Amino acid sequence: MNYIQQRFKVSFEYKVFFTEGLFSSRNPIFNEVLKEDHQENYSKKILFVIDDKIIQHFPDLDKQIDDYFAGNEYVQLIKEKIIVAGGEISKNDGQYLEKVIDAVNRNRIDRHSYIVGIGGGSVLDLTGYAAAISHRGIKVIRIPTTVLSQNDSGVGVKNGVNYKGKKNFLGTFAPPFAVFNDYEFLTTLDDRDWRSGISEAVKVALIKDEGFYQWLEDHAEDLVNRDKSSMEYLIKRCAELHVEHIGGGDPFEFGSSRPLDFGHWSAHKLEQLSNFDVLHGEAVSMGIALDSLYSALAGLLPQEDADKIVRLLLKMGLPVTHELMHLDRIDHPIFLGLQEFREHLGGQLTIMLLKEIGVGYEVHALDLELMMQAAQKLQNFNQSDLKLSAQC
């Protein structure tokens, strides 16, 4: 055969910082990161895309940013801030993507300049996607403002928006330039957002780190009671496990295995079926509970471990079932999630289950009858737990 062989490697690196009061004049971190990336004879621009929920809670943020970058020697701040709706709507409604890209164009943001996203996972996914496709990739800086995005999506390499209701149908793999996890943003989260972010920590502990799982059990109450140092530890450990997994494995997911998606096949579908009334973290909690009980029914995981997991989720104030999760027939809409999950990953269906707490196990088929039993058990579990709670 007559051919030319192409072969090369591309190196990527970035840091995930943990800080507080990122835009305080006394906090030098952001500026130091920019200094390190400075190029002689060239002034980079920096454009901010901000979640409108954050603006509500931090009305001074705009001014703080202006003050922080006033007279900055490394970057030229674009004064106009791009405000986008927080939550899944930013990924569902194409106007927000257009809004960011239009701002890149109008403000002549180039590939060596920065786009900074401040917000929850959805706003960061949107911002990252807009940055990745503009000029074939502008540097993106993520400032995640929720528990979920600080410990999970915000530290990874993915971005995306939804298309015709399909989650992340459009997106790319594009490592960020830097990530700043600022604890201060978490202080204004309502309890529902605070708690829902914990489910991804439970997930990563279950498949990777038995010790961390034990720590979560031991600190469940502190976490629910919004103890600062417990949450700081949870976020850092969870981010570490995610970062290690991505860097050590298959960062751009060329294979079919995606262990970090434990509990996610049903979660993504549930989010969509509930019109995103169910938060991602809540859906993941239900997905974890379902796949843990299924793992036990399938003879992989001891039943007592599965029960322990469900109890931990409930103790964390997380839901473990939902009326849309009553899997009572094999053509239940949630089961369509399996097909969509396979399609999004590509290749053979590959689902992560549990063998032990801290040890995952991959399968390539699910027994839907067993899955229905697991869902049924979960409803009962929920009811008996509610009874228990009522008795307390």
Place this chain on the structure above:
Amino acid sequence: MNYIQQRFKVSFEYKVFFTEGLFSSRNPIFNEVLKEDHQENYSKKILFVIDDKIIQHFPDLDKQIDDYFAGNEYVQLIKEKIIVAGGEISKNDGQYLEKVIDAVNRNRIDRHSYIVGIGGGSVLDLTGYAAAISHRGIKVIRIPTTVLSQNDSGVGVKNGVNYKGKKNFLGTFAPPFAVFNDYEFLTTLDDRDWRSGISEAVKVALIKDEGFYQWLEDHAEDLVNRDKSSMEYLIKRCAELHVEHIGGGDPFEFGSSRPLDFGHWSAHKLEQLSNFDVLHGEAVSMGIALDSLYSALAGLLPQEDADKIVRLLLKMGLPVTHELMHLDRIDHPIFLGLQEFREHLGGQLTIMLLKEIGVGYEVHALDLELMMQAAQKLQNFNQSDLKLSAQC
């Protein structure tokens, strides 16, 4: 500072094949490539996106493809072919991008399946972009059908579409899964398309390979007369130089240097200003002529070499100037191309010029007065050459 360091490398590889009659039942190459990528227990799909100009010249192509893949053991052919307009319109008009993405969605093409683009550079750029952003990257197979795309864009790692008239404003770096250069597609090109593709070969020879430049001088007449083996050699050598450059350098262009864009800063702008009446290869020819004469005026390149280059382009039947290239004032619209060129690459302005034939030289500023002189010389050059032609 409290941070986690992420660091990883991603490996990419693909082959560029040279063949004839790719979809003939006697040609096993395509099938062998699919066989090598086959996964047990999983049937991949294959979706074709085809340039409407190709369909006009090869009305049997659809049936040939159906026959080639009938009963294939490695892939399941999607019968419906997605036909898109050939030429720049496919990148300018958003409906074509939507058409491809919609087909991916409807036909449930996953990340391990294939999207095959058959067409000129524009259709391949569009197809590659749609594939890159769907499910965070479906495998794309390119079948370039023009001289230009077979020796240049088709073998590289870029894709893109235009946004508000700005060329490739939206796009990504995404290596193809495989490239098939089929000589047969070139046989129906009109002379204008045939010739315009030669300019990228002149370009890469000028900055990288003096020997190849000499070969082009020696074979100019054969090439214009559509000699098959000369064109086959040109395409392979040019593709080799491109592939080597990409793999050996900065494939995803993190830096500001882009030597392969010699002659391109004005070319992209000219294409846009002419509403794409000027073909990319023609615009590149004019850009090469302009920057070669400028290199001489700037004291970098011997004047006789610059003249030799312009004469070669003319001998190849390529244009070296255009009424939109009469740079008679420093606010001439073509000069806006410099700003857009810098913006698209990012960082400091970096323009490749020539020091010798076969040796490039990068500068970070241009003298617009000298550039206007170069443009002026080119007009005279063109007129005297036309006179010469008329005398023959």
